[in-house]
Amino acid sequence: MAILINAQAVSAPDDPRVSLLDLLREQLHLTGTKKGCNQGACGACTVLVDGERVLSCLALAVQYDGRQVTTVEGLGAPGDLHPLQAAFVEHDGFQCGYCTPGQICSAIGMAAEARRGVPSHVSPDLEADAVDLTAEEVRERMSGNLCRCGAYNGIVASIQEIFGEAAQ
Template sequence: MDQPVSPAAAPAAEAISPHCRLSFELNGQPQTLDVEARVTLLDALREQLKLTGTKKGCDRGQCGACTVLVDGRRINSCLTLAVMCEGSQVTTVEGLGTPEALHPVQAAFIEQDAFQCGYCTPGQICSAVALLDEAKAGCASAVTPGLCRVEGPLSDAEIRERMSGNLCRCGAYPNIVRAVRQVLDSDRG
C-alpha cells in the first residue's frame, strides 16, 4: 500500500534534481539558462528557449528529428542533458541561415524538394551540415572503402550511410541524397 508523502519529504525530492545555471553559445549568441539537472537539451531548446525547429520525434535517439550541432558535431538532443552543453557552441536549424540568406543545405533541400511533411527536415538539415564538415575533414564512415580516410567525392552510398541516423517517414530519401550531393558538388566546383 502506498504511503502518503509528508510535507517534510518535499525538500528531499528537490535535492534529487537540483537546478543548475548553464552558460553556452546558442546560434552564435551567449545564452544562460537555469535548468533542472535532468532536463534534456531538446526540452530546454523547445520549452525554455522557444526554438521549436528542433523536433521531438521518438524521444529515444532513434529517429534523428532532434539532431542539432554541438561544437560542430551532430547529436541527438533528446539523449543529451542540457547541462552537458556547458561552455559549448550549440547550433539549431534556426542558427544555420535566415530567410534572406539560406544555408547552402537549406537552399538545396528546397531546390531538390528534399522533404514532404517537413517534420524531420530540421534534423536532416543539421545532420547534412555535419556530414559536409566530416567529408571535408576526410572522416571515414562504415561504408568507406577500407574504412580509411575519405579521398575524393562521396558516393551516394556514403551519403545514405552518413544520413542513416535521420529517418524520414515520408520516404524523401532520394531527394535528400540529391540535396546533399548538390552541396557537395558545388563545394568541389
Template sequence: MSINVNGNPVELPGDPRVSLLDLLRERLLLTGTKKGCNQGACGACSVLVDGERIISCLALAVQYEGRSVTTVEGLAEDGALHPLQAAFIAHDGFQCGYCTPGQLCSALGMAAEARRGLPSAVTADLEADSMPLTRDEIRERMSGNLCRCGAHNGIVDAILDACAGGGR
C-alpha cells in the same frame, strides 16, 4: 553556467535533468528542432554542437556548458538561406518537413566528418584524408535520420548538390 545557442549566450537551467532538446524547444522556444521519438532513434532532434552533430533528446543541457549549439534556426546568415537549405528546396528534399531540421543539421555535421576523413561502413579507402560524398556514402551516413514520407532521394540529391563539393 551558460551555453551559446545560435550565437547568443543562454543561461543553463538549474535542473540538471533538462535535456538539450527540451531547453531548446520549451525554454528558448526554438521549435525547429523536433521531438520525434525522444529515444535517439529517429534523428529529428539533431543539432550541431561545436560543428558536430548530436541527438539532442539524449543529451542533458548541462553537459554542454561553455559550448556552441547550432539549431536549424541558426543556419541562415544575414537573412539568406544556408546553401543546404536552398538545395533542399531545389531538390524537393522534404514532403511534410517534420524531419527536415534534423536532416539539415545532421547533413552539415556529416559533411564535416567526411572532410575530416572519418570513414563510414561503406567507405572503400579507410586511409584517405577526406571521404568523397557519394550517394552510397550519404545514404549510409544519414541512416540515423528517418524520413517517414520517403523524400530520401531528394535529400540525397540536395546533400550532393550543397555538400559534396565541400560546402560550408
C-alpha cells in the same frame, strides 16, 4: 553557466535533468528542432554542437556549458537561406518537413566528418584524408535520420549538390 545557442549566451537550466531538446523547444521556443521519438532513434532532434551532430533528446543541457550549439534557426534566415536549406527546396528534399531540420543539421555535421576523413561502413579507403560523398556514402552516413514521407532521393540530391563529389 552559459551555453552559446545560435551565438547567443543562454543560462543552463537549474534542473540538471532537462534535455538539450527540451531547453531548446520549451524554454527558448526554438521549435525547429523536433521531438520525434525522444529515444535517439529518428534523428529529428539533431543539432550541431561545436560543429558535430548531436541527438539533443539524449543530451542533458548542463553538459554543454561553454559550448556552441547550432540549431536549424542558426543556419539561415528567410531570404538568406543556408545553401543546404536552399538545395532542399530546389530538390524537394522534404514533404511534410518534420524531419528536415534534423536532416539539415545532420548533413552539415556529416559533411565535416567526411572532410576530416572519418570513414563509414561503405568507405572504400579507411585511411583517406577525406571521403567523397557519393550517393552510397550519403545514404549510409545519414541512415540515423529517418523520413516517414520517404523523401530520401531529394535529401541525397540536396546533400550531394552542396557537399558531394561535384561540389568538391
